Amino acid sequence: xxxxxxxxxxxxxxxxxxxxxxxxxxxxxxxxxxxxxxxxxxxxxxxxxxxxxxxxxxxxxxxxxxxxxxxxxxxxxxxxxxxxxxxxxxxxxxxxxxxxx
Amino acid sequence: xxxxxxxxxxxxxxxxxxxxxxxxxxxxxxxxxxxxxxxxxxxxxxxxxxxxxxxxxxxxxxxxxxxxxxxxxxxxxxxxxxxxxxxxxxxxxxxxxxxxxxxxxxxxxxxxxxxxxxxxxxxxxxxxxxxxxxxxxxxxxxxxxxxxxxxxxxxxxxxxxxxxxxxxxxxxxxxxxxxxxxxxxxxxxxxxxxxxxxxxxxxxxxxxxxxxxxxx
Numbered sequence: 528x529x530x531x532x533x534x535x536x537x538x539x540x541x542x543x544x545x546x547x548x549x550x551x552x553x554x555x556x557x558x559x560x561x562x563x564x565x566x567x568x569x570x571x572x573x574x575x576x577x578x579x580x581x582x583x584x585x586x587x588x589x590x591x592x593x594x595x596x597x598x599x600x601x602x603x604x605x606x607x608x609x610x611x612x613x614x615x616x617x618x619x620x621x622x623x624x625x626x627x628x
Numbered sequence: 629x630x631x632x633x634x635x636x637x638x639x640x641x642x643x644x645x646x647x648x649x650x651x652x653x654x655x656x657x658x659x660x661x662x663x664x665x666x667x668x669x670x671x672x673x674x675x676x677x678x679x680x681x682x683x684x685x686x687x688x689x690x691x692x693x694x695x696x697x698x699x700x701x702x703x704x705x706x707x708x709x710x711x712x713x714x715x716x717x718x719x720x721x722x723x724x725x726x727x728x729x730x731x732x733x734x735x736x737x738x739x740x741x742x743x744x745x746x747x748x749x750x751x752x753x754x755x756x757x758x759x760x761x762x763x764x765x766x767x768x769x770x771x772x773x774x775x776x777x778x779x780x781x782x783x784x785x786x787x788x789x790x791x792x793x794x795x796x797x798x799x800x801x802x803x804x805x806x807x808x809x810x811x812x813x814x815x816x817x818x819x820x821x822x823x824x825x826x827x828x829x830x831x832x833x834x835x836x837x838x839x840x841x842x843x844x
Contacts, residue, residue, distance in 0.1 A: 549744065549796050549797050550796070551743050551744065551770075551794060551796055553743075553770065553771075565726060565728070565798070565799055566726070568797065568798045571797065571798075586797055586798060586799070588793075588799075590791065596770075596771075597771055600771075601771040601772045602771075602772035602773070602774045602775040603771075603772065603773055603774055603790065604774060604786035604790065605786070606789050607773065607774070607789060607790040607791070607792075608789060608790075608791045608792070609770050609773075609791070609792040609794060610791060610792070610793050610794065611743075611794040611796045612794070612795065612796045612797035612798070612799050613796070613797070614797065
């Protein structure tokens with residue numbers, strides 16, 4: 528059972544826990560849109576320490592507007608995006624109205 | 629003792645040597661490898677053969693997949709829906725991670741990076757190029773993708789969305805580049821020759837039949 532569906536707006540936790548973490552720092556605290564749900568995978572932050580990684584976590588592709596990430600401080604065109612694969616325990620539902628376009 | 633009338637330092641050469649192990653993880657790898665060999669779990673030859681087999685993988689399998697997708701719409705639909713099971717139809721084994729195939733179009737250009745390390749679809753593209761693993765490519769691609777593309781000689785119109793795919797987890801991405809114009813009726817084998825490694829990462833477009841690059 529996955530919590531989010533394509534099109535949902537989601538925010539990435541602005542958290543900095545120690546250990547093996549797969550959520551890129553540059554996306555923490557930002558809001559993006561779910562593109563697809565890939566299924567559930569063993570939790571990598573547990574697998575890294577020899578544990579089973581159970582229960583598995585839902586994994587989503589989440590896309591972010593470049594402007595929301597870099598606020599103009601980069602070399603991209605209007606409408607360019609960056610997508611990352613983020614586990615469900617890092618995501619919270621966000622208001623749909625935040626969408627800029 | 630100078631052998632040709634001058635005094636130079638032979639310790640300095642232009643060919644960089646492999647660095648002596650110094651990091652904890654390097655010692656850990658050596659210790660684990662030697663233990664596995666001593667205990668007869670694997671042989672030194674088996675390890676070397678496995679390394680060699682991985683180093684011998686090339687992007688040819690990827691090119692074969694793309695050429696098939698260009699010529700067979702049903703295959704492409706299945707490939708976009710399920711990469712692993714669809715490449716298996718061609719006898720290509722892709723296991724352990726989920727293969728996700730994305731298609732470049734006039735409206736959307738994907739390029740792939742792994743900002744955390746070097747995740748790459750190795751079973752079908754071989755070992756990643758050194759630049760793919762560099763901190764520079766990893767840091768810059770998510771922030772200045774158009775500058776990185778320009779350094780690869782790849783000009784994507786601003787009307788096309790560039791979407792950088794950061795493979796941060798269990799997914800490995802393969803990009804289907806746009807099929808070049810003027811390739812109607814070409815065989816799958818001839819088409820595969822137009823599909824370069826970089827075009828499947830998204831840092832380039834596919835080759836044209838005359839060897840030039842397709843317009844993005």
